[in-house]
Every structure is written in C-alpha cells, then in structure tokens.
Amino acid sequence: MLTDPSIQEALKLLQKAFSQRRTLILAGNCRSEYLGRASSTLGWGDRLVIAKADRSILVHRPAGYEPVNWQPPGCLLQTEIADRSELLIKAIRSQPREILSIFFRNINFIAICSLVDKAQFALHVTEEQMRKAIQIEPTLVEEGFLPRSFEEDFGESGFTDILGEDSRGNTVVIEIKRNPVGRDAVLQLNRYVEAIRRQIDREIRGIVVAPKLRRNAQKLLAALNLEFKPLSLEKCFDVLSMQKDRRISEFLG
C-alpha cells in the first residue's frame, strides 16, 4: 500500500505485483488508448484501475457500472516509464490482437493484496432451473402434459427447450424464458415448430412458458397460432425447493 508514490516507486511496485500475480488497485490521473476489435481514446481524468491475479484489467471512471476500458483474463501485463514522466501500463491480448495502454501522470494510491476466494456462487431460478421445475412438475405447463425430451436438437433451427405431448397425444414444443417474452422469443419458437412440422405430419402445439408475455408479442403469437403459459419464478423456486426438501428427507431416511 502506497499513498502518493513517485512514478519510479509506482513502477517498482507494479512490476512486483504483476510478476507475483497479485491483485492491484490503483487510483490516479490517466489517459488511455485501446486498439483491437474496435478502437477508442479517453483523455485525462481520475480513474480506478484494477488488475487481477488472472491478468484481467479494468479501468473504471468515477461513475457507471461498466469499465470504460478493460482487457479480459489472460492478457499480458507490462509497465514502463513513457515520455520520461508518465507511468504506462500496457495490457496486451493476442487472440484477438488487442492492446490497451494506460498513461498515468499522477498516482493517488496503489494497493496490492492477495485475495483468497474459494466460495461457490449460486444463482437461483435461471432458465435451466425453470426447465428442471417443469421436469419435476409438468402440470406447471398444463394438466396432463408429458415431457418427452429436453434440449432437443433440430439442426439448423437450433434447440427446443422441452418436447412433449399433451393429454390428447399432440406433440407440444415448449420455449422457456425467464424474462418477459417479446417478439424474438415468439419467432424463435415458431422456427422450432416449423422445423418439426417439416419432419412430422401431425398436430403440433407451440407454447411459450414465461413469467409474462409482452403486449407487442401478443398479436404475433396469435397470428402464428402459438400459445402462452404464464409461470412465475417464485412458483419455480417453490417446486425446486420442495424437490430439495424431498431429497434431504430421503437422504435422512
């Protein structure tokens, strides 16, 4: 940890941090250039730079969620003195070829630390989990629904989320979305249904399962003769936690 270091002191510390694969936090006045998939320039201003142990690097402005410049994990991190008085950090990626250069003319502080984080991140109620909930409890779609397969491949048209049959034996194609459904998802489902119609000469129903159907997609859905089944994330969560409880009680005897 250094406060108001000279460029020379900073250089030494950064080289140490990079070679030892430690996490670096740096606040200072800098400008930056990026050249690669696109190109960008950013003039002088106070920013925060974070270089992680996995050799990813982020440049954050004092506002906004997203970094203004960055390089993904695995890049090559270099540092040197530029123009005699500026500290230059270069982050180079080779595939695709991209270079980020950050020039500092003043440094507020540098912090170097070794962070240990082995914890498991768990995100609940994703589309995958909605599918599992339907697998456990097919009536979430409708009474008598019978799932036959999950993530079926249909060649150039991609995948359906669930294929099954309704109580009358009709083929049912299901598209699951965790977010309110717009035209995109309806068209996507339609492509699957069309692809299956080309293969099977039978009655086929297409159902979008999601928390909500957007108003602008309603007409399209009707025009394509598809259906919508509302399913809340809370409901999925309930089904999944019930399953979990059951597994625990089975385990306990």
Add this chain to the structure above:
Amino acid sequence: MLTDPSIQEALKLLQKAFSQRRTLILAGNCRSEYLGRASSTLGWGDRLVIAKADRSILVHRPAGYEPVNWQPPGCLLQTEIADRSELLIKAIRSQPREILSIFFRNINFIAICSLVDKAQFALHVTEEQMRKAIQIEPTLVEEGFLPRSFEEDFGESGFTDILGEDSRGNTVVIEIKRNPVGRDAVLQLNRYVEAIRRQIDREIRGIVVAPKLRRNAQKLLAALNLEFKPLSLEKCFDVLSMQKDRRISEFLG
C-alpha cells in the same frame, strides 16, 4: 485511507463516504446475498467492493472480468452492524425491486477518494459509423448504389439499416454488422425483406454488409436468395477520417 480498521471504524468511514458521495474502495472478507430479478448467494471469501459517487456498487472476486454482484447507478446505499460483529452494506434499488446485501467479517483496507473525470470517451468504428461511412461513400456497397433512407421502420419487423436502390432501380435492403455474420443476422435481414415484399410488389435485394460471413450462414443466405458484401472496419475508418479531414479543410477555408 484506513488499513485493518475495526468494524466500528469502518462503519463510520462508510457512512461518511456514502453521505458525501465519494468513491469508496474496500477490500475484505465477505459473503453476499442478492434478491431481485433472480436470487443469488455467495459464501465467505476475499473480495473488492467499489461504491461510486453515482451510487453504483460492484463486488469483484479475485478473478474474472465481471463483478459477481452489483447494483446499477442510483441505488440506495446503507451500512450497519449485523450480528454484532459484521459490517453490512445494503444496496437497494426500487425499480425493479432488488436488494444486494454484503456482510463483512474482516476488512483489509478502505480507501475513499474524490475522482474528477470530465474527459470525453471516443469509440471508433461502431455499426453506426459503418452506416455513416456508407452514407458518405455508397460505392462501399456496390457501384451505382443509391441510399434512400436510414433506419427505416417496418412495424412489427423492426428496422432496416439502410434502404436504397441499385443501378437498375431495384429496391435494396441493407443489414450492417460490425462482427462476422451468423444465421441470426441473415434471418433478421430476411424478415425485413419479407416485410417489404408484403408491401411492395417489385424486385427486392437483401444485402448483408459486414467484415465477414460465417461459414454456417452461407447456405442459409443462398437459400433465402440474399447477398453478402464484405466491408472491413479499416475501410470504414478511412472513409470517415477522410470526411473529417474534408470538414476541417472546409472549416479552414
């Protein structure tokens, strides 16, 4: 700037930072919970928390480009003591309703600073700029191409990038992509072309303009009777900088 502060010291500093709308950087051992559009939990580990003056907050693990938890700008930031010995940071957003809770049991350091950054960020050669380049130099599409309108609305099918005519007076629909084109973009163009065919009973050509056409999209393109015109970002950049030079020389007289 505080190193190894007590929970009480940290609390005071954070409350000051939040009320004064300053940038906060904090490294420590924490766990977190998120509930909102989805829900997530993350166990104990060393992480970096950044709370900005615009009341956005990021939680970074020691690896990866993306924050593991976050809250976008404008959220409500609160801090308190939880379970007698833990520092709790709550970040609450109301639309949509989302709550992020971060519990610290140890704090390595806290840095608070006022960052000033008025610089303009300039990103070069986006799709918008490719469109401008074609507007300036229509032969980038083909000899004799005549742009008629840009970003034309076609109701439920969305927008075309450029509408125009070729040298024989045929209507031309153009879809611009800055990245290699896959099936998605081809299908998107096809939707536009179909939508126009429904309105106009004339010969219509659909052209995808992009740096590259992916192999998997070639068959689909041919099957739908659409065309591909390669256009590199460099070429667009040249045209745009030439235009800029011209504007400067016009300005100089």
Add this chain to the structure above:
DNA sequence: ACGTCGATCTCGAAC
C-alpha cells in the same frame, strides 16, 4: 415508462 438493438459485450457449454 416500455421496447428494441448493439456490445472491444462476457461467459460457458457443446460440437
């Protein structure tokens, strides 16, 4: 407010 679309998207999984 909602809807649409681009992004240096990132990330992961499947092939």
Add this chain to the structure above:
DNA sequence: GTTCGAGGTCGACGT
C-alpha cells in the same frame, strides 16, 4: 479451436 445462446446482461435511443 468455433459456434451458439444466456445474461440480475448494461446502455443508448426511440416512442
């Protein structure tokens, strides 16, 4: 390696 779809996507722009 490439390709593809999901994301608490974010952010910008339009209605």
